[in-house]
Amino acid sequence: MRTAYSVETVRAAERELMARLPEGALMQRAAAGLAAACADLLGRVYGRRVVLLVGSGDNGGDALHAGARLARRGAGVTAVPLSPERVHEGGLAALRRAGGSVAGVAGAEDLIERADLVVDGIVGIGGKGGLRAEAVPLTEAAARARAAVVAVDLPSGVDADTGEVHGAAVRADLTVTFGTHKPGLLVDPAREYAGSVRLVDIGLELPGGSAQLEALQHADVAALLPVPAPESDKYRRGVVGIAAGSARYPGAAVLAVAGALRGGAGAVRYVGPAADAVIARFPETLVSDQGPRRAGRVQAWVVGPGAGDDADTVNEVLRAEVPVLVDADGLRLAEAGAVRRRAAPTLMTPHAGEAAALLGVSREEVEGARLAAVRELAGRYGATVLLKGSTTLVADAADGVPVRVNATGTGWLATAGSGDVLSGLAGSLLAAGLSTRDAASAGAYLHGLAGRFAADGAPVGALDVAGAVPGAWRDVVSG
Numbered sequence: 001m002r003t004a005y006s007v008e009t010v011r012a013a014e015r016e017l018m019a020r021l022p023e024g025a026l027m028q029r030a031a032a033g034l035a036a037a038c039a040d041l042l043g044r045v046y047g048r049r050v051v052l053l054v055g056s057g058d059n060g061g062d063a064l065h066a067g068a069r070l071a072r073r074g075a076g077v078t079a080v081p082l083s084p085e086r087v088h089e090g091g092l093a094a095l096r097r098a099g100g101s102v103a104g105v106a107g108a109e110d111l112i113e114r115a116d117l118v119v120d121g122i123v124g125i126g127g128k129g130g131l132r133a134e135a136v137p138l139t140e141a142a143a144r145a146r147a148a149v150v151a152v153d154l155p156s157g158v159d160a161d162t163g164e165v166h167g168a169a170v171r172a173d174l175t176v177t178f179g180t181h182k183p184g185l186l187v188d189p190a191r192e193y194a195g196s197v198r199l200v201d202i203g204l205e206l207p208g209g210s211a212q213l214e215a216l217q218h219a220d221v222a223a224l225l226p227v228p229a230p231e232s233d234k235y236r237r238g239v240v241g242i243a244a245g246s247a248r249y250p251g252a253a254v255l256a257v258a259g260a261l262r263g264g265a266g267a268v269r270y271v272g273p274a275a276d277a278v279i280a281r282f283p284e285t286l287v288s289d290q291g292p293r294r295a296g297r298v299q300a301w302v303v304g305p306g307a308g309d310d311a312d313t314v315n316e317v318l319r320a321e322v323p324v325l326v327d328a329d330g331l332r333l334a335e336a337g338a339v340r341r342r343a344a345p346t347l348m349t350p351h352a353g354e355a356a357a358l359l360g361v362s363r364e365e366v367e368g369a370r371l372a373a374v375r376e377l378a379g380r381y382g383a384t385v386l387l388k389g390s391t392t393l394v395a396d397a398a399d400g401v402p403v404r405v406n407a408t409g410t411g412w413l414a415t416a417g418s419g420d421v422l423s424g425l426a427g428s429l430l431a432a433g434l435s436t437r438d439a440a441s442a443g444a445y446l447h448g449l450a451g452r453f454a455a456d457g458a459p460v461g462a463l464d465v466a467g468a469v470p471g472a473w474r475d476v477v478s479g
């Protein structure tokens with residue numbers, strides 16, 4: 001499991017550790033890890049040209065000490081302090097001792113153009129708002145140049161705690177972060193600025209249970225997936241009910257069933273007007289022409305994909321005493337009060353546009369503040385909410401539960417019907433007994449991986465994604 005902690009928690013852990021260590025030791029650990037990552041990126045250090053963009057705090061100190069280490073190995077290192085009157089003294093002295101030089105902001109764009117590596121030590125976890133004006137031309141020059149850009153701790157200008165980006169920010173090829181991931185490194189849009197992320201252990205001890213974010217890995221998901229017991233029959237493995245599709249959108253029903261058949265439930269029960277299309281494609285489906293209430297027992301419902309305007313079915317499903325996943329049209333048709341009153345758990349799975357409609361804000365606002373949006377929705381509806389996107393977020397209604405973030409997806413998953421497959425898959429995991437939070441996060445993980453496998457670098461259709469779920473499942477359980 002990868003975890004991310006808030007700046008406040010990092011600061012507290014830092015204070016505790018600093019009190020036990022000699023002065024400057026922590027920064028040396030950070031600088032050593034940073035210099036090693038830069039050296040790996042450069043391949044050969046001797047003779048390379050390195051420019052350090054140095055802000056007024058300890059983030060700049062890290063860059064200066066790492067620069068000193070690179071200079072000792074033969075790199076030509078130039079520091080560009082953005083506020084020369086406030087610069088980390090010890091770091092500057094170390095760089096000078098190692099043979100590095102210092103340049104003013106005025107000529108820095110030329111230096112950056114000729115550099116092999118630009119190190120962004122402008123601002124780290126002490127940053128507020130986007131980059132300040134004086135730094136913007138330099139970071140633009142870095143983006144234009146052929147040099148690799150390495151961000152120290154965070155790309156300067158992104159918000160460490162929220163992943164929001166207000167104004168200009170550095171675009172890095174690699175971010176070397178210290179002690180723990182910060183939420184901004186895992187959540188879009190900030191995540192896209194970070195490039196790949198390397199975590200350097202500096203000995204910080206973070207309090208268990210206080211993470212802001214969790215990103216599941218293969219082993220975590222494998223531990224969640226249902227395993228049939230020897231005496232299992234299809235009913236014990238769980239039955240998932242799919243109330244989806246309409247005369248206008250029969251395909252959504254087929255796709256949700258396709259996902260559900262791969263999600264670990266023992267049987268899939270379909271209710272709705274697309275039964276013929278479903279049976280034609282998946283004869284193993286149990287179909288019913290009665291409404292959800294009379295369709296027979298299920299352990300979880302999925303409602304909404306392709307539902308059109310069938311509000312009655314959506315609200316009938318919401319009265320069921322089993323977990324319910326609400327997706328697509330169902331999100332629009334569900335009465336907020338009916339969701340909040342439910343005794344059994346509810347999982348809502350909006351994309352940014354649907355989340356925006358539920359919150360009464362613009363899509364851009366949701367995309368710019370994804371963590372805030374998913375938390376707000378979960379709180380308002382008293383439900384678990386999965387917010388789709390290039391990184392999917394899963395928030396619980398209860399306070400203090402880390403938001404789960406999933407990055408297994410690929411841009412190719414942004415294809416019609418892909419969400420219907422996910423809702424079937426996650427609903428099936430719910431029926432197999434997973435909690436809403438686990439079903440959502442394991443479902444998103446498998447779905448993203450299946451998308452990657454099915455796409456393999458080329459466009460892909462939603463049924464292909466469903467077909468690739470068993471391969472993703474095998475990949476996860478075999479480690």
Ligand SMILES: NC(=O)C1=CN([C@@H]2O[C@H](COP(=O)(O)OP(=O)(O)OC[C@H]3O[C@@H](n4cnc5c(N)ncnc54)[C@H](OP(=O)(O)O)[C@@H]3O)[C@@H](O)[C@H]2O)[C@@H](O)CC1
Nearest residue numbers: 014027030056057058059123124125126127128130132153
């Ligand atoms: N935590 C740890 O365990 C360890 C932490 N370490 C390192 O320390 C870093 C934190 O250092 P920090 O506290 O000195 O803050 P930092 O990020 O350098 O920024 C503060 C300065 O930036 C300025 N500034 C603010 N906003 C700005 C903006 N938008 N654009 C431009 N400038 C802006 C602000 O200026 P002011 O507002 O005062 O004018 C202030 O002077 C951390 O990220 C990591 O790299 C490691 O060395 C060891 C282990």
Ligand SMILES: [K+]
Nearest residue numbers: 123152154156
């Ligand atoms: K930085």
